[in-house]
Amino acid sequence: MQEEGLEVLTARTADHYGALIHHLSLIRNKRCLMAYVYNRADIIRDLAWKVGLLHELPREIQEKFSDSEEQYFKDHSKSLKSYMSQLSLNVNVDMVPPKDPYIKVRVLEDLGSGIILSDKSANFARHSMHFLKRTDAEQYIARGLMEELTS
Amino acid sequence: MASGAGEWSTAQMDDYETLISTTDVELLKRAWRNEKAAPEILPFEEALVKRAKEQIQLMEETVDEFAESGHDPLIASLYQMDLDRAQFLLRSYLRVRLQKIEKFMFYIWKSDAYRHRLSTEEEKFGERCIRDIGKHLEETVLSKLPDNYQSLLKQSIISEEDDMVPEPQLDTFVVAKCQRATRPLFLDGSRQSAGFDNRDDHFQMVPGDLCILRYRPFQEELMSGNISLV
Numbered sequence: 001m002q003e004e005g006l007e008v009l010t011a012r013t014a015d016h017y018g019a020l021i022h023h024l025s026l027i028r029n030k031r032c033l034m035a036y037v038y039n040r041a042d043i044i045r046d047l048a049w050k051v052g053l054l055h056e057l058p059r060e061i062q063e064k065f066s067d068s069e070e071q072y073f074k075d076h077s078k079s080l081k082s083y084m085s086q087l088s089l090n091v092n093v094d095m096v097p098p099k100d101p102y103i104k105v106r107v108l109e110d111l112g113s114g115i116i117l118s119d120k121s122a123n124f125a126r127h128s129m130h131f132l133k134r135t136d137a138e139q140y141i142a143r144g145l146m147e148e149l150t151s
Numbered sequence: 152m153a154s155g156a157g158e159w160s161t162a163q164m165d166d167y168e169t170l171i172s173t174t175d176v177e178l179l180k181r182a183w184r185n186e187k188a189a190p191e192i193l194p195f196e197e198a199l200v201k202r203a204k205e206q207i208q209l210m211e212e213t214v215d216e217f218a219e220s221g222h223d224p225l226i227a228s229l230y231q232m233d234l235d236r237a238q239f240l241l242r243s244y245l246r247v248r249l250q251k252i253e254k255f256m257f258y259i260w261k262s263d264a265y266r267h268r269l270s271t272e273e274e275k276f277g278e279r280c281i282r283d284i285g286k287h288l289e290e291t292v293l294s295k296l297p298d299n300y301q302s303l304l305k306q307s308i309i310s311e312e313d314d315m316v317p318e319p320q321l322d323t324f325v326v327a328k329c330q331r332a333t334r335p336l337f338l339d340g341s342r343q344s345a346g347f348d349n350r351d352d353h354f355q356m357v358p359g360d361l362c363i364l365r366y367r368p369f370q371e372e373l374m375s376g377n378i379s380l381v
Contacts, residue, residue, distance in 0.1 A: 030306060072287040
């Protein structure tokens with residue numbers, strides 16, 4: 001009887017360790033996959049803060065997204081937008097402490113005419129220079145469409 | 152405080168300026184600095200944010216009046232700059248909190264103490280964040296794993312606690328400045344004396360001290376306002 005009991009114990013142990021290794025490697029794989037996807041989502045959130053919400057991302061970045069990530073980017077932008085509208089305060093601008101209320105910018109890409117800013121409408125032809133309010137210009141600078149002239 | 156309509160005399164303007172510099176802007180600056188330096192999310196300063204928003208609106212109306220009435224443009228642009236800086240403080244404060252919520256959304260969601268520190272809008276934002284990332288993770292990873300491993304918060308259903316939730320690192324070092332006298336504490340955060348008078352373990356901060364210390368033992372002091380982070 002005791003011998004049988006011992007045999008049963010050893011038989012169980014072999015399978016038991018096999019199952020344990022399977023379980024441990026499964027959760028390790030799960031951790032790796034989740035970390036990968038979670039870190040990519042982190043980078044996407046960073047992009048949303050930098051580039052602007054629901055704006056068109058540059059092509060090179062856009063084509064590296066998976067479908068689910070595109071959806072996540074849109075969802076996250078929507079959440080941020082709804083928070084901002086609830087507070088009626090635009091948390092997206094003013095990423096850097098302001099030195100001057102107005103800054104000089106040069107337009108790098110042709111944006112067309114008749115763009116409405118907070119206090120006037122402007123014609124953003126390529127290489128034209130403008131004297132804009134900081135909050136307006138920031139979103140264009142962040143997307144690389146304008147550059148600030150610091151001299 | 153007078154409403155924004157009507158002419159403001161210079162004396163009233165000066166009073167308004169001094170009022171703003173000794174109270175709300177200073178408080179907002181301190182709250183902003185604390186929030187930036189702390190590893191966890193701190194209680195939301197609801198009243199302060201509300202007052203700051205009202206004052207910013209007041210300033211905006213004043214500046215608009217100046218622009219229309221053709222007042223000295225230099226002074227108008229100075230007021231505009233002050234307005235911009237106040238707006239930056241407020242926005243940065245809210246932004247830092249949002250980014251902390253994004254980083255630790257599950258941890259904040261699980262513990263009641265942290266949830267009380269959020270404002271109602273931030274709670275809603277946190278809910279939506281969790282929903283979005285949950286959906287994203289499920290679609291890409293979790294639905295393809297075997298049944299027992301599909302939980303978002305636990306590694307598998309046999310884990311005893313939620314192991315896949317990132318926690319804020321409360322043991323990081325921060326630079327703290329003492330505002331008011333604190334009671335002496337041990338560096339590991341406990342307050343009871345060890346029975347014998349061991350001078351080495353006591354640590355007392357004098358107002359005006361600037362120290363670098365671990366965050367965790369000094370959480371309470373930060374909440375009560377005795378110290379502030381830099």
